[in-house]
Amino acid sequence: MKQTACVAGVAMIPFTKPGASAPYHEMGAAAIRLALADAGIGYASVQQVYAGYVYGDSTCGQRAVYEVGMSGVPVLNVNNNCSTGSSALFLARQAIESGAAECVLAVGFEQMRPGALETHWNDRPSSFGRFDDLCEQIAGGEGLPLALRYFGGAGAEHMQRYGTPMESFAKIRAKASRHAAHNPMALLRKVVSTDEVMQAPVLWPGVMTRLMACPPTCGGAAAILMSEAFARKHGARSDVRILAQAMTTDRPATFDTRSMIDLVGYRMGAEAAAMVYEQAGVGPDDIDVCELHDCFAHNELITYESLGFCPPGGAAQFIDDGDNTYGGKVVTNPSGGLLSKGHPLGATGLAQCYELTQQLRGRADARQVGGARLALQHNLGLGGAAVVTLYGKEAR
Template sequence: MTNRTFVVGVGMTKFEKPGSRDWDYPDMAKEAVGNALQDAGVPYDKIEMAYAGSMYGSMGQRALYETGMTGIPVMTVMNACATGSSALFLARQAVRGGLADCALALGMEKMKKGSLGAGVGESKVTIIDHHLRSMTAGREWELDKAPMPQMFGNAGREHMEKYGSTPEHYAWIGWKNHKHSVNNPYAQFQTEYSFEDVKNAPMIFDPLTKLQCSPTSDGAAAAVVVSERFVDEHGLWDQAVEIAGHHIATDTPESFADNSSIQVVGFGVSQLAARKAMDEAQVSIEDVDVIELHDCFSANELITYEALGMAGVGEGHKLIDDKATTYGGKWVVNPSGGLISKGHPLGATGLAQCAELTWQLRGKAGKRQVEGARVALQHNIGLGSACAVAVYKPASA
């Protein structure tokens, strides 16, 4: 047997507006993990190791106790908005390294209403202090504006100034992702808006209107990751999806060079992680059919087109002009509705992306199905910074 790794079960909860459901971390973990185990056809006592991710809960073991108490190692994972993908990365590493044949990755979050803060606590050093210094050195900082829309909005402004993208390009991304989510029963929003609705929604930070910004959300998602031997022994080839490449990159000095807002919000780390993940999977971006991309704000989706190599630097908006990133185009990006419309419970986001792409490659995504999807790519970034990119392919015995 080789050290190939596979997702054989995925599950999630519906993503909800914070406070709209009376539940806590153990409740959402039980639902998401239960769905993943049912999908895999694997009982909890087959899990040998678990990685439970959240930014605010910090209760990996306790969250899983409602699902089962089997004495296995359970590690809590925290890695900004890439927390869920980091849990998946660690589960894959455990299986790939021969430490387990069956591992669980869980991501979950209960969030407060309102805009996400800058991570300021008792320490003078925050997860994004480098990023804020670089951003404020290059741009006037508006103290009355929320930090995250401002950071990504400034990246959009830089792209418009340098390369000629327009507010309409960013509004189209918001329109597209809301339209995609209409067919996703797990999405926080399932309302189809017109382009004018998105463009004319309340301005959060120019050019980003409210319908171009991901909401705070509650929810959980999970994946069962196994070895080739496990797939073979349990006859799971028909449902298995291979994680053919997976890499996590962190900031380099270039992230803060020239006080570029585009670099500050993760262009370089996205580029690095994508290159390494695709190299491991032995694919190029041209081979990819469907992408779940970290569209925390519409500006980040456009910039990431370029980081992934879908367009040349400064040419991401041309993909929008060509409608190349929706159904009928070269790629379908965020068929789930993305973070903008599906929701963004920080710890769960990466594993919800994994779930969507697993369903797509199985041909089980219903009305969201991307016809003929054979190669899928996941991009999940958290400022501070960690960027996870994974490449998935259908398994073959």
């Protein structure tokens, strides 16, 4: 009989700029200690560990975990590009639901380098080879870093297909700054206006300014999942639960449609969201709060449509109507998102889990979404994997 996975403990440490952080193992250990304290248990109670990171040698997970405890339990290292943190959470949730374990730790961390993401293994074929080839053929933006070309190209395609103005992306970034102003964990907390975003240094004329891209950051985050029976036995919280979760990878259409929107994961996200809604018996109109993968403002706009918050081509109106913020249909990225909080790849998905758990607990302070009961998480990794998770608050 399937067990429910309860989110008993969550934590994140403040994200920092590359070069200003502690080493990766110290960041991971700090997040683990905080999550254990939040759950009210010691490390000895943990039965399995899933540790997520992208940039590091093998068994970095053990290096971080051993700072906290060495109990001999399984420690598995996870790398799924930018969806690494939520992939670790996905495995932890499966372990609980299957009955393989009753208390599981998912931790993510990343010690980033300054500047654009780059390949570190240049003596062998890149895992992004097919993606890069198609991007070169259809995206434009020659000479720009590939990540920027991917998401800027998707945004440019949305503009051409639906008449979406560049100001829509600027409005997303301005919204993110207003949300982040209330988040002490956000790296960038200065409120900026739509005009200021538009007037920032241009990265791609007519498509993107610098403020529309998330900053590279270092950090760590963690979550403790328990079965309901284990939480009850140990006096831990069980009010926030994973109601449904799905991970998807690419299908042939990612390449066959020759669409930058599809290449950056629109279809993966849409498929995962549809699976989650069906599992839980809810729809996009039921979601109160959402943390989604806004590595660029362009991807946030596209993801509104991917998750069903508005119809294809309807994102600009969704933004103009204020349906992505407080008082609208679904408060999106109340944390400030990746655009303001930063994006340490391995930690991002678990930092999203931290924010949504705090929202459902009613502990989000000035950024609290009133009456939040259903929270949706979307975490995307090119190459590729998309993880969509629905959290619910237990009725009392």
